[in-house]
Amino acid sequence: MEVPRCMSTQHPDNARSPFFTDGGVIQGEGEIREAYYAYSHLGCTEQMWDYEGKEVDAFVVKKLLTRYESFFRERRLGEDLFLTLRVPNPRVERLEGKILLETLESIPRSYDIARTLYGDDAPSPILEVILPMTACAAELNRVYHYYADFVGGKERQRCYDMPVSDWVGEFRPDKIQVIPLIEDLEHLLEADSIVEEYLQDKNADHQRVFLARSDPALNYGQLSAVLLNKIALQRLDRLQRRIGVELLPIVGVGSAPFRGNLRPGRVNEFLREYPSVQTFTIQSAFKYDYPEEEVTKAISLITERTRGAAQEIDAATCLPIIHKLASKYAERVTALAPLVNEISKHIPPRRARKLHIGLFGYSRNLDGYSGIRLPRAIGFCASLYSIGLPPEILGLSALTRGELKLVRNAYVNIDQDIADSLRYLNEENLAFLPGMIREDVEAAMDWFPYESDEPHAESATAVLAGVRSGHHSPTIEEEIVRAAIRRRFMG
Numbered sequence: 001m002e003v004p005r006c007m008s009t010q011h012p013d014n015a016r017s018p019f020f021t022d023g024g025v026i027q028g029e030g031e032i033r034e035a036y037y038a039y040s041h042l043g044c045t046e047q048m049w050d051y052e053g054k055e056v057d058a059f060v061v062k063k064l065l066t067r068y069e070s071f072f073r074e075r076r077l078g079e080d081l082f083l084t085l086r087v088p089n090p091r092v093e094r095l096e097g098k099i100l101l102e103t104l105e106s107i108p109r110s111y112d113i114a115r116t117l118y119g120d121d122a123p124s125p126i127l128e129v130i131l132p133m134t135a136c137a138a139e140l141n142r143v144y145h146y147y148a149d150f151v152g153g154k155e156r157q158r159c160y161d162m163p164v165s166d167w168v169g170e171f172r173p174d175k176i177q178v179i180p181l182i183e184d185l186e187h188l189l190e191a192d193s194i195v196e197e198y199l200q201d202k203n204a205d206h207q208r209v210f211l212a213r214s215d216p217a218l219n220y221g222q223l224s225a226v227l228l229n230k231i232a233l234q235r236l237d238r239l240q241r242r243i244g245v246e247l248l249p250i251v252g253v254g255s256a257p258f259r260g261n262l263r264p265g266r267v268n269e270f271l272r273e274y275p276s277v278q279t280f281t282i283q284s285a286f287k288y289d290y291p292e293e294e295v296t297k298a299i300s301l302i303t304e305r306t307r308g309a310a311q312e313i314d315a316a317t318c319l320p321i322i323h324k325l326a327s328k329y330a331e332r333v334t335a336l337a338p339l340v341n342e343i344s345k346h347i348p349p350r351r352a353r354k355l356h357i358g359l360f361g362y363s364r365n366l367d368g369y370s371g372i373r374l375p376r377a378i379g380f381c382a383s384l385y386s387i388g389l390p391p392e393i394l395g396l397s398a399l400t401r402g403e404l405k406l407v408r409n410a411y412v413n414i415d416q417d418i419a420d421s422l423r424y425l426n427e428e429n430l431a432f433l434p435g436m437i438r439e440d441v442e443a444a445m446d447w448f449p450y451e452s453d454e455p456h457a458e459s460a461t462a463v464l465a466g467v468r469s470g471h472h473s474p475t476i477e478e479e480i481v482r483a484a485i486r487r488r489f490m491g
Contacts, residue, residue: 001127003208003248003466004082005303008038011214012351013254013285013378015484026284027352031056032063039081040071041292043299044282046082049105052093052132056272058103061110061125061364065117071466077114078123088182091139103129104147108441115487124173130210135182135187137197143178144202152176166372177204179250183212185220185326188228190318192235199245206246208279209236213252214259215378222392223328224322226273226411230313235278237310248278255285255418255489258381259393263488264298266289266416271302273412276310284350285489288316321403329395335434336384337372343383343467344375345477347380348489386480387467388426389433392418396447397439404447408432415448422450424487426460432468459483 008183017024019268020033030318038044049060051272057063061083065072075081087104090097115122131143152174154163165171180198182191188211195209211232216225231247251274253260262270263286270280280302287295333340374380384391399407422444429439459479466476484490 001079001204002045004044004279005305006044006299007046007084007210007250007279007351008035008042008044008047008287009252009281009283010034010050010351011047011254011283011291011378012349013259013381013489014288014350015481015490016289017350020289021129021161025349025352026056032060032067035083036064036068036071037168038282038287039075041066041296042282042287042349043296045080045303046084046279048086048130048281050086051099052086052088054318058106062113064115064390065113065125071173072117076118076123077125078127080158082128084128084130084179085126086132087143088141089131089133091135092133093336100143101146104143104151104176107147107152107173107176109173121347126312127173127178128208129181130179133428135184136192137194140178140194140209141196144176148175177208177430179208179210181210181212181252182232183215185216185224185228185322188212188216188232190243192239195236195247196239196243196320199243204245206248208248208250210250210252214254216375217258218374219390220322220326221395221413222417223396223407223414224325224389226414227313227318227322227407230311231276231315231318233274233310234313234315237276246478249276249278250279252312254281254283254378254491255289256381256385256395256487256491258419259377259491260412261417262286264294266413266420267298267301269413269416271305274311275308278307289485296446311412312412314406317406318410324398324403325395328398329396330439332394332434332436333374333485335391337374339387339433339467340374340380340383342361343386343463344379346463346467346480347375347379347386347401347473347490348477348481355386375472378490378491382480382484385424385487385491386483387461387464388429389420389437390422390424392421393425393444394437395440397443399443408463418444418448419450420449423453423484424456424460425450425452426457426464427456428461429464432464448487453486454484456486459486 020353021030035047038047085103087100088096090100108125111124114125128130152171153172157164180194182188199207211229213225216228236249238246253262381391444480459482463476466473
């Protein structure tokens with residue numbers, strides 16, 4: 001199995017809507033077309049199919065193989081191309097727990113469909129599932145063993161007068177791989193320990209590990225998120241060498257600098273930032289806010305490069321800086337939360353989704369801050385950009401110049417990323433924001449040279465004026481979209 005370099009995802013961070021949508025919102029049949037488009041036109045060899053936080057088509061394999069039969073005869077699903085399911089985590093999303101079981105039960109059915117096209121040597125079209133908000137190896141093992149014992153192992157059980165396999169056929173595959181998606185500070189720092197424990201009784205030659213980038217930025221700030229990812233990648237690299245199992249990281253990134261700054265024009269820089277990452281998420285803004293030729297060229301560039309060793313950084317030096325930045329960032333977010341929630345009401349949806357359960361998106365304590373509710377990372381990012389406040393700079397004033405030098409040593413593209421975000425700063429709007437925000441703006445302007453985007457600033461002025469007026473004018477949404485198209489991402 002050649003592990004993919006580019007995973008197309010369903011993250012709704014796009015400003016422009018793709019050609020195959022009705023009314024601008026991707027859902028239902030549009031997501032089937034999207035998966036085919038990512039495989040056939042863009043060059044992605046993997047599609048994430050997200051059962052977490054949204055209604056989803058459980059018959060995706062059947063629809064893909066029947067509607068695009070000639071394509072999938074040439075490029076076999078499960079062998080040349082991959083469909084990877086993101087499932088709910090019952091510990092966090094209790095009401096969604098049985099969706100996890102239903103999803104696992106659907107995997108053998110998808111195999112049966114593939115066998116009608118490929119014959120008896122059919123690969124399983126679904127080989128792996130992603131478990132979000134993974135906090136320990138036991139959570140991974142529950143998914144792994146539930147499938148092995150109660151789904152793949154079902155054929156060995158008897159039902160009344162015969163084995164289940166004689167009654168309804170074999171259950172293939174008999175096992176699946178479980179990919180941890182690790183999203184919070186505590187467990188990003190324990191990613192290597194979680195993976196090592198999970199692999200203890202597995203005869204695996206490789207293991208994929210998914211590191212979140214957007215939710216850590218939402219919860220701790222952009223710089224903290226980058227440093228946390230760097231520490232996790234370094235520790236996974238060391239574990240890989242120690243245990244002799246190839247660990248293949250996935251990093252979940254979007255086009256906004258706050259969420260990774262992975263876009264067609266920044267591929268080379270991004271590959272330098274994360275040399276040990278195997279798989280990069282190709283989210284909606286990357287796919288739909290640039291000409292198709294640019295997108296396919298960028299995906300080809302990622303695919304052609306091979307991954308290297310993880311960057312060596314001084315974790316002991318970085319950890320106090322992470323906590324310091326996160327604390328200052330949380331103060332800023334607490335002050336901005338009412339405004340963000342008000343603006344987010346005007347952010348146009350790009351995909352049908354339900355509320356994500358996360359740290360700031362869920363009523364719970366975080367370093368002494370309780371009851372703070374925010375939209376998802378994309379909506380949060382879109383809200384602040386829409387009024388000319390790049391979220392990347394929040395908490396930046398916590399750093400001394402000496403600490404900034406240390407961060408620069410670990411964060412290769414910090415100057416470029418902050419400059420990219422500062423293009424969309426609207427200084428006029430600062431007068432209407434909490435006074436503490438100016439400290440971060442002044443630090444950013446002092447440390448990072450940038451050029452302003454005046455048309456974007458004009459839209460940001462109009463958005464904040466509209467929101468402050470208290471009138472739900474359609475002009476607000478129009479200006480939000482105009483600014484997003486200018487940026488080439490919604491959030």
